[in-house]
Amino acid sequence: MKKTINVNVKHLTRVEGHGNIHIKIRNGKLQEAQWEVIETPRFFEAMLVGRNWDNAPLITGRICGICSIGHTLASIRAVENAFKIVPDEQTRKLRLLLKHMETLQSHSLHLCFLALPDFMNAGSVFPLIKSHKDVVMHAAKIKGLANDVCDCIGGRRLHPTRTVVGGFTKLPTKEELSAFSERLKALIKDLMTVAGLFSGFKTPDFVRETEFVSLKGKDGYPFIGGDVVSSDGVLMKERDYKKVTNEYIVPQSTAKWCRLSRKSFAVGALARVNNNFEFLHPAAKDIARRFDLIPVNHNPFMNNVAQLVECVHVVMDSIRLIDELLDSKFTDPRQEVKPVKGVGVGAVEVPRGILYHCYEFDDKGKIVKSDCVIPTGQNHANIQHDLEALAEEYAVRGKEDGEIELLASMLVRAYDPCISCSVH
Amino acid sequence: MKTKESDTKTYLGMPLYRPKVGFFEFSSCEGCQLQIVNNESTLLDFLSLVEVVSFREAMTEKSDDYEIAFIEGSITRDDEVKRLKRIRKNAKILVALGSCACFGGVNQLKNRFKNLNWVKKEVYGRHPVDTEPVRAVEDVVKVDLKIYGCPVKKEEVEKSVLHIALGKSIEIPKYPVCMECKANENICLFDLGELCLGPVTRAGCNSWCPNSRAGCWGCRGPADDANVEYMKKIMKEKGFSEEAILERLECFGGFADFLKRKK
Ligand code: SF4
């Protein structure tokens, strides 16, 4: 066995934002394992203070380019909850459809462009464009369709233009929707090809028990609003989110950390699948079973599989949503907004886990205080503890620096972290 | 990414020179970079125009050998200043990509508060944290080209790269968003009782927001000869509050000079 192992990854690649990994092992014993977040904070919560309510979705959407739709929707929900606006069914369905397509876009980006190269011995997806053209083409088609739907419903694939407090500024046409329905049906084949490819990969063998936190399904798999639930038995109202997140500050990170019943918890696709398996579409459940993803699964690398399962779910559910929208008569897309003094919270399941926005307004609708708790922020502590356990376990197994570096990088990537978003 | 002779693109029968490019992000949402990888239908075309040698969000390999550096994000910390200066030394052409890089973007909204300690405390409480007032890239190093927008338009990025490769000059629209909006035959938002900065904002986005029946927030900054005072006067006559207009003008940082001039 090698005496000393030093892993130092500065600015981990193929993740969003800036994070470092340090691992030190002596004589097979772990000395140090650290997940360090060095991203520059942008101070979004302070930026909003004093501004009018309509600024909130537009500005906070810029917290993250990858999940800007999720941020916009969480922000809108927080404002609507504060102003006691209840979105109508048409708006709810269109928002969910938009949300689904962001999930598909983000998951497929992560799976096929960011995570895939690790399983194929490549440094990026670029060489795979030549060597595995078919796979890249399927992935590009999946992502492309998801983006096209976002362009159509949200007005733009990132930083949407049509989504506003009260509904939408403009509706898609029924012709556009029915064309998407056809393309979504045809997409199932592409998804199955990608699933086939991933089923050939070996998921690293590693298990560490943790707590999984997600929204709680009621009439379906949860995405927008509702109660918060954990695999350790916590059940909380959306507006009491602070009792779930319990943010605190640590020196190794410019993003705040979170904890609930244990020293850390996990949010994201795996947490959602673990907590809400029964609400998945049957086709998505089939994929989960094919990959032995049975709740409660405690292997963090399985988050990749959970994302695949959700890709299938959102495509099937989007086909249903479009059918229902096509059968209904379109009504005025936008409700009137009257500011009300008070506090509003919006919780939305974005690709990487639960996202909370909370604003306090004065009687004119000016923002007095704001708070955003980001999924990756909630995952940082869990990543840290996974990293320690993983390094320790593999050090005992006598692995080399290179192997441990790759596994540690893959572990962090499996969380699909959005680091700049977590610092914001 | 190596290319074989046969992959080389040609332009008017001449083999096209593929510049080596690097993408570098500073304080940003990384949305501008995503605009480039997020357009599947044209991504492969873009990759045939350039040789990407550094792109942390997408690849593990990195290299300091690049001719064009795309800088995304604004500058808010000392380590960012150092990194940016290093990139400037390596690059022949440095491009500010997006409104964060061009004028500080939404990030500069924190500069509204004179007391930076209040800003820090509002977010981190008593915990110490390193940050400076937000700066645009050109406030730190020389910028050769600015591509505006929050986010940028992919077509504009591609066109700029192509023109650099061909040694042609790059032209960005001098006229305001209203021109594009009228060409797109949109109903003017003023007629719908909505605020819009289209009359003073630089075009090039093909009136992205008004096409969605949403008013422009000026993300691309002022058009040449923008008459901000005149627009403010008209808007006030139409019943919009001074405050709502100011909030839009200050949102992305592009109109900072106009706001300063007034004070
Ligand atoms: S300009 Fe806008 S889209 Fe681009 S990085 Fe900045 S916030 Fe993101």
Ligand code: SF4
């Ligand atoms: S909607 Fe805006 S951009 Fe379009 S014409 Fe009216 S003011 Fe100009």
Ligand code: SF4
């Ligand atoms: S319409 Fe205005 S806010 Fe919208 S993209 Fe164009 S310049 Fe930016």
